[in-house]
Amino acid sequence: MSTGWVWDERYMWHDTGHAAAFLTAGGVLEPDEHVERPATKRRLRNLLEVSGMLEQLTPIKAREATPEELTRVHSSAHVEHVQQVSANGGGMAGDQTPIGPGGYEIVALAAGGAIAAVDAVIGGEVDNAYALIRPPGHHSGIDQSLGFCVFNNVAVAAEHARAVHRLDRVAIIDWDAHHGNGTQEIFWDQPRVLTISVHQDGGYPPRSGLVDERGSDKALATNINIPLPPGSGVGAYEAAIGQIVVPALHAFRPDLIIVACGFDASPMDPLARMMVHSAGFAEMTASVMAAADQLCGGRLVCCHEGGYAAPYVPFCGLAVIETLSGHSSGVEDPFLGGYSSLPFQELQPHQAAAIESAFPDLAKLKEAAS
Numbered sequence: 299m300s301t302g303w304v305w306d307e308r309y310m311w312h313d314t315g316h317a318a319a320f321l322t323a324g325g326v327l328e329p330d331e332h333v334e335r336p337a338t339k340r341r342l343r344n345l346l347e348v349s350g351m352l353e354q355l356t357p358i359k360a361r362e363a364t365p366e367e368l369t370r371v372h373s374s375a376h377v378e379h380v381q382q383v384s385a386n387g388g389g390m391a392g393d394q395t396p397i398g399p400g401g402y403e404i405v406a407l408a409a410g411g412a413i414a415a416v417d418a419v420i421g422g423e424v425d426n427a428y429a430l431i432r433p434p435g436h437h438s439g440i441d442q443s444l445g446f447c448v449f450n451n452v453a454v455a456a457e458h459a460r461a462v463h464r465l466d467r468v469a470i471i472d473w474d475a476h477h478g479n480g481t482q483e484i485f486w487d488q489p490r491v492l493t494i495s496v497h498q499d500g501g502y503p504p505r506s507g508l509v510d511e512r513g514s515d516k517a518l519a520t521n522i523n524i525p526l527p528p529g530s531g532v533g534a535y536e537a538a539i540g541q542i543v544v545p546a547l548h549a550f551r552p553d554l555i556i557v558a559c560g561f562d563a564s565p566m567d568p569l570a571r572m573m574v575h576s577a578g579f580a581e582m583t584a585s586v587m588a589a590a591d592q593l594c595g596g597r598l599v600c601c602h603e604g605g606y607a608a609p610y611v612p613f614c615g616l617a618v619i620e621t622l623s624g625h626s627s628g629v630e631d632p633f634l635g636g637y638s639s640l641p642f643q644e645l646q647p648h649q650a651a652a653i654e655s656a657f658p659d660l661a662k663l664k665e666a667a668s
Contacts, residue, residue, distance in 0.1 A: 301623035302418045302427030303355035304411040305343060309432040310336040312405070313388065313398025314446070319568070320394055332396070333568060334446040337608040339432050345612040349627035351619060358418045358427060360411035362403060363454055367413065370457040371450055371484045373441045380405065380448055392443025405448040408432060412455035412556075415599045420463045420554065426587070426598040426622050428559075430615075434603040436478040436558045437503065444480065445502060452558045452601050453484045456491055459554050466490060467667055469552035471543060471586060472497070473535070474560025474603040475570035477507030481558070482521055489517040489666040492550045496538050498563070498570050499525035499652065509656045519662035522546055527652055528571040532578035532638075533645035535563070538653050539585045547589045549660040550667045554597045555590050557583075561605030561614040565637050569606050575637035576610075576617040583621040598622070609633075 314334050318327035331337075346352045368377050383389050384402035391397045397405065408431040415427035435451035437444040456468040469492040470485075472478035478495040485491040497507050513521035524538045547555065561579065563572035574582075583600070590598040600618060605611040613631040620626055 299426065299622065299624040300424045301355050301619065302358040302415055302424035303352070304358045304360050304415050304427065304429035304431060306360045306407060306411065308404050308407055309430070310340050312401060312432050314396045315398070333606045334433065336432070338605055338611040339430055339602065341608055342612040342615040343430060345616055345629070346619065349616065349629045351616065351625065351627045354623050354625040355619070356424050358414050358424070360407055360414050362406040363409035363413055363449070367454060367458060368406065368409060368449055370461060371440070371453040376441050380443065391448050394445050395443040395448060397448060405433060408435065409449045409451045409454040412451040412599070412601045413458045415601070416455045416459050416554070419597050419599055420459060420465070425596050427600070428619050428622060429599065429601045431602055434560070435480070436472055436474060436603055437476070437480045439480040439483040445476070447480060450480045450484060452556050453481050455599065455601065456556055460490065465553040467492070467550060467552045469547055469550055469555045470494070470558060471555065472558035472603070473563065473582060474558055475562040475567065475572050476502040476560070476604060477523070478558055479503050479506045482511065486521065487514045487517050489520050492520050492546065492552060492667070494522040494524070494543055494546060496524045496526065496535065496543070498572055499527055501570060517666060519659050520666050522656070522658045524653065524656045526572070527649055529573065529642065530649050531573035531640065531643035532575065532581070533643055534649040534653070535574050535578055536581055537645050537650065539582050541653055542657060544585060544589050545660060546658055546663060547593060549663045551593055553594050554599070555586060555594060557586060557598070557600040558603045559600040559618060560603035561611045564605065564607055564610050564614055565640065566607035566610040566633070567605065569604070573637065573640055573643060575634055576613045576631045577634060577638065579614045580617040580621045583618045587621065
């Protein structure tokens with residue numbers, strides 16, 4: 299397999315400032331590093347280098363997404379607001395979404411990195427790709443930035459694939475621990491884009507990502523939410539992928555699959571309460587790769603989303619990239635033994651019930667995609 303690799307040092311220069319976790323510091327909240335900081339992603343890139351995996355990957359040069367490309371999914375007012383905040387020295391682009399001075403160019407580079415990965419895969423330069431981009435994007439909707447997300451990277455890339463490469467159907471799978479509410483909003487009325495979010499029930503945003511959020515009447519069944527109970531581990535995630543995600547992909551038959559690849563479902567993450575270890579992320583990747591091979595010539599792009607445990611994100615990311623490329627680095631996850639032996643990693647009855655309640659109407663999905 300030939301796996302593309304998107305990286306730009308400027309992603310690490312995205313400035314989220316200081317905070318108490320992610321809240322504005324002050325009063326009794328002592329300032330500290332913002333939870334969405336460069337370390338988690340830089341450490342993944344560094345592990346790829348020292349493990350030798352970078353030598354197995356094909357570099358893909360990132361570029362800034364143009365305003366025209368951004369406004370395929372965002373309003374002009376939203377793009378102009380981000381530009382203005384950036385030009386005025388930085389600040390809050392939206393709720394819990396800081397950017398620094400000159401931040402517009404970096405967030406446009408994140409969306410453009412996702413576009414570059416899609417171009418390389420569709421153009422046949424690589425079989426699949428991983429874009430290590432920052433900041434994340436899946437909470438960003440049509441008119442707003444939210445939850446560290448300024449522009450919706452995967453949505454911009456999906457619409458680029460449809461508008462420029464004339465693909466008919468694109469599927470977006472989001473296994474970040476938080477609901478992909480922005481992606482859902484953007485494609486709510488679009489029957490030619492399948493959006494699937496596997497997330498922690500009752501997480502972030504509040505009251506978002508319920509099973510009955512299925513898309514508008516004209517796109518009914520093309521939005522699928524799988525809210526898993528807190529404490530879900532590899533067994534629950536593998537069941538969700540095998541029982542819902544893969545059958546939905548076969549019903550929809552996409553021309554391209556994009557994964558919003560967050561690692562905040564890991565046991566170490568400070569912003570979620572799930573238990574997926576590195577081998578679990580590798581298994582999910584393998585399942586989606588198999589579906590991509592059967593449905594769309596293997597065309598698969600993974601775009602980095604959340605994940606805030608600096609010691610563990612690198613090993614989860616390495617596992618995904620090893621799976622995509624078919625190369626083993628020989629590096630063992632030092633946390634895997636402990637995390638794989640945690641109680642209740644297997645599918646539990648209440649988790650199975652939650653997955654069953656999220657099962658989509660595959661007949662309606664086929665109808666919407668036809």
